[in-house]
Amino acid sequence: MSKGSIPQAVESLVEPVILAQGLELVDVEYRREGRNWILRIYIDKPGGVGVEDCKKVSRMVEDMIEVDDIVRTHYILEVSSPGLDRPLKKEKDFRRYLGKKVQITTYAPIGDRRNFKGTLKNFEDGDVHVDAQGQTFAIPLNNIASARLEIEFKL
Structure with missing residues (x-):
């Protein structure tokens, strides 16, 4: 299996199990960090996830990944919260966080x-609408290389 398809294969395999636990699968990453390959699974739930949620998911999915032989190299499995600056990947993510501050990078320039x-501001017809410096941009979802919530501090 190619390195690029590992996250998709892991997501397809583990998402039903994670959903059955009342959790949301936010993202799956597989990347080299230093000398190690890291398989990182991000989970969330209303009110946030704790260490126990992460340990439970780690135990549940570890054997599934091994049995299906998705990753054939040595790797380290990490299960984590997406953090305050969580990634936005799917249409439902953009709809859920309407009105929030975001940072988006595109593959190809817009303007x-x-x-x-x-x-x-909106998600409509496959486009993410962002108000940046008083101007609204319609960004096609398939042109988004990365999108994250902006951390907002309130005084």
Whole structure:
């Protein structure tokens, strides 16, 4: 299995089990960090996840991944919360966080820019609408290389 398809294969395999636990699968990453390959699974639930949630999911999915022989190299499995700056990947993510501050990077430029920092206004017809510096940009979901919530501190 190619390195690029490992996250998709893991996601397909473990998402039903994670959903059955009342949790959401946010993202799956497989990347080299230093000398090690890391398989990182991000989970969430309303109110946030704790260490016990992460341990439970880790135990549940570890054997599934081994039995299905998805990853054939030595790797380290990490199960984690997505954090305050959680990634936005799917349509439901963008709809859930309407009105929130986001940072988006695109594969191809829109106008003369690839980086957008502003307020998530809408998701319509496959486009993410962001108000950045008083101008609204319609960014096709398939042109988004990365999107994250912006951490907002309230005084």
